[in-house]
Amino acid sequence: MERVTMNKLIAQELNIKPQQVNQVIELLEEGNTVPFIARYRKEVTGSLDEVQIKNIEDRHHYIQQLEQRKEEVVRLIDEQQKLTPELEKSIRDATVLKKVEDLYRPYKQKRKTKATVAKAKGLEPFAEWLLTQSNESPIKYAEQFITEEVVTVEDALQGACDILAEQFADEPTIREQIRKITWQDGVIRTTVKDATQDEKSVFEIYYNYEEPLKKVVPHRILAMNRGEKEEILKVGIHVEPVKIHTAMRNKWLKPKTSPAHVYLEEVIADSYKRLLAPSIEREVRSELTERAENQAIHIFSENLRNLLLQPPMKGKYVLGLDPAYRTGCKLAVVDDTGKFLDLSVIYPHPPKAKPEEAKNTLLQLLNKYPIDIIAIGNGTASRESEAFVAEVLKEASSNTAYVIVNEAGASVYSASEVARDEFPDLQVEQRSAISIARRLQDPLAELVKIEPKAVGVGQYQHDVSQKKLVSSLDFVVETAVNQVGVDVNTASSSLLQHISGLSKTVAENIVRVRSEQGKFTARTQLKKIPRLGAKTYEQAIGFLRISDAKNPLDGTGIHPESYALAKSIxxxxxxxxxxxxxxxxEEAISHFTIAELSERFNVGEITVKDVIDMLMKPSRDPRDAFPQPLLKQDVLKMEDLKVGMELQGTVRNVVDFGAFVDIGVKQDGLVHISKLKKGFVKHPLDVVALGDIVTVYVDQVDEKKGRVSLTMIAPEK
Incomplete structure (x- = not known):
């Protein structure tokens, strides 16, 4: 496929201009990163964002692989001396891999099948004769194929039918027709295989379940797949074969009657039941799974993005509390810069309950340090710890508040090499308490230390392709870090290695040089970092800030290539x-229009606008647009809840069927997709995002099961 055609195809698929596609591909081929292109090459791309650029990159890569496969298929068929100009054109015109594989299927070298065995016995000419649908008797014609290997007429007929069954099953147009019929009319069915494996009746809904393929939603597919994998369920696709048999007859049977028709009817039934149906079912299930995985990964990615971009609680002393029963609650105090100050452990809960001693320890820390907020992890014993903290705060002289923090992945960080390097003298659980405290101060800086998939903000993340999940989440982390930018004098190597163009080695070199030689005072000093070459410097430097630099422009998101423009403005x-x-x-620059400055300095308006924005608000943080965490000083119990009660809560997770909201009781409440707002909601992400502070109303309370149903639709007054 020519480059121009390829770019037009990508542009059409992504609803952008071919010129934009061409520019992005050229920039990528020159070694530019996605964040750099999105931030500093807006004039060239027409202001495409990171996601659009990544989509272009992915589609370009797919088409390149598609072209390679086309070349390979053409070569393989040509080697068999069966390549016709029409077939070659069909292969080269294909725009999806499935079409190429369909066209190649009849020529693919197969392992031993009924058809290959029959061909080896010399029955292929008989199969070809049957297709002519002659008026001659097939039984009589079969006699000439009797050999030592083909003992009877029935053997000859069976062998010829086996050859035709495979031929019918390999026909590209028929396969495509059957795919369409299956998607249109098929249903997915699940039945119970072994209920004893389902101890908590998680899959009970699927013990006898059926749903049209065209309606089944992604999270149900992943649930069915998991039930099948755990050998609790049997899953299959069923479609009435009437339309399929008719399509095959229209393709293979001639209008005139023939003695061969009775055998060809059997071939059609056998070809579909034995070969086509299982093959198409595998394809359809694979596509359903891929769609479901993509949706699950998309939800996880969106939740992770919102979690990473939660606003930092700047300038606050924080006490992190990692809750537990038997091993006690670990406490860690960090100052307003995140520096670790103090550690303790208390036992406010059974089995080692020492509530009075625990209260005194906590009060001592509150008196010793100017603690603004207590960050409580949301794991085991979280709500009991919250109740304990709320009671202690009533006796405290300070005006300290508390907040529940998502601690997912804290234990992963605590046992990691990064944590051991940071706090070599501390125990694993002590590091967790520090991580929880720092997550409140700067979620992005702390969460990048954790493998993204360990941050539990998705659904069915263990049931999807781990390679695709990791790739998608890494892109989210990279995008978030570069959107925010980092202070090169305080950033950890974990944070720096996500900056555009920086490898882990270069990030570690920056931290090492900083610790050996002191703080950086100019961006240009980074050119001397080992392994940080000219191209890497170009890609990374705009995202690396030096807050107290000699040149104030070094503390902004303005790229050095635009310093001359900034100084001119x-x-x-x-x-x-x-x-x-x-x-x-702000006042002086506002006297000039962007168009006026663009014309004066012969620079694109988009670049001028970005530079002006940074000159007016150099320390702007995109996270400031997000709601601050909901701080509390008292606790709510399940029995306090009444239907219709209005509450404020924090969205903790968004899934296909709704959103889970923390309202301060033991379990997060579910706002079903139908209760997010009046009217139709295509997906919960269209209404809420992780971290949002929302007003909810209690819809139903099930104290026995510990479940709370919420609604975001205000009750009628």
């Missing part, structure tokens, strides 16, 4: 670089 506005970010700068 400041000059015409009568400002110096020392004045960026001040009210004077």
């Amino acid at each position: 400041l000059e015409v506005a009568g400002l110096t670089v020392k004045q960026i970010g001040t009210k004077e700068a």
Whole structure:
């Protein structure tokens, strides 16, 4: 496929201009990263964002692989001397891999099958004769194929029918027709295989379940797959074969009657039941699974993005509390910069309950340090710890609040090499408490230390392709880190290695040089970092900030390649670089229009706008647009809940069927997709995002099962 055609195809699929596709591919081929292109090459791409650029990259890669496969298939068929100009054109015109494989299927070298055995016995000419649908008797014609290997007429007929059954099953147009009929009319059925394996009746709904293929939703597919994998369920696809048999007759049977028809009817039934149906079922189930996986990965990615971009609680002393029963609650105090100050362990809960001693220890820490917030992990014993903390705060002289923090992955971090390097003298559980505290101060900086898939904010993440999941989540982390940018003098190597262009080695080199030589005072100093070459510097430097640099522009998101433009804008506005970010700068620059400055300096309007934005608000953090965590000073119990009660809560997880909201009781409440707002909701992500602070109303309370149903639709007054 020519490059121009390829770009047009990608543009059509992604609903963008072919020129944009061409520019992005050229930039990628030059070694530019997705974050760099999205942030600093907006003029070239027409302001495409990271996701659009990544989609172009992925589609381009797919088409390249498709073209390679086409070449291989053409070569393999040609080697058999069966390649016709029409077949070659069909292969080269194909736009999806499935079409190429369908066209190749009849020529594919097969392992031993009924058809290959029959061909080896010399029955292929008989099969070809049957297809002519002559008026001659097939039984009489079969006699000439009797040999030592083909003993009877019935053997000859069976062998010829086996050859035709495989031929029918390999026909590309028929396969495509049957696929369409299956998707249109087929149903997915599940029955129980072994209920004893389902101890908690998790899959009970699927013990006898049926749903049209065209309606089944992704999370149900993943649930069925898991039930099948655990040998609790049998899963299959059923479609009435009437339409399929008719399509096959229309393809293979001639209008005139023939003695061969009775055998060809049998071939059609056998070909579909034995070969086509199982093959198409595998394809359809594979496609259903792929769609479901993509949806699950998309939800996980969106939740992770929102978790990473939760606003930091800047300038706050935090006490992190890692809750537990038997081993006690671990406490860790960190100062307003995240520096670890103090550790303790308390036993407010059974089996080693020492509530009075625990209260005194906590009060001592509150008196010793100016703690603004207590961050409580949401794991085991979280709600009991919350109740304990709320009671202690009533006696505290400080005005300390508390907040529940998602601790998913904290134990993974605590046992990691990164944690051991940071706190070599601490126990695993002590590191967890520090991580929980720091997550509140700067979620992004702390969460990047954890393998993304260990942050439990998805559904069925263990049932999807781990390779695809990791790739998608890594892209989310990279995008989030680069959108925010990092202070090169405080960032950990875990955070730095997600910056555009920086490898793990270069990130570690930056931290090592910083610890040996002191803080960086200019971006240009980074050029001397080992393994950080000119291209890497170009890709990374705009995302690396130096807050107290000699040149204030080094503390902004302005790329050094635009420093001359920035200084020119400041000059015409009568400002110096020392004045960026001040009210004077905002007022002075606002006298000029973007179009005016663009024309004056012969620079694109998009670039001018970005530079002006940074000159006015150099320390702008995109996370500031998100809601701050919901701070509390008292606790709510399940028995306090009444139907219709209005509450404020934090969205903890978004899934296909709704959103789980933390309202301060033991279990997060579920807002079903139908209760998110009045009217139709295509997906919960269209209404809420992880971290949102929402107003909810209690819909139903089941104290026995510990379940709370919520609604975001206000009750009628």
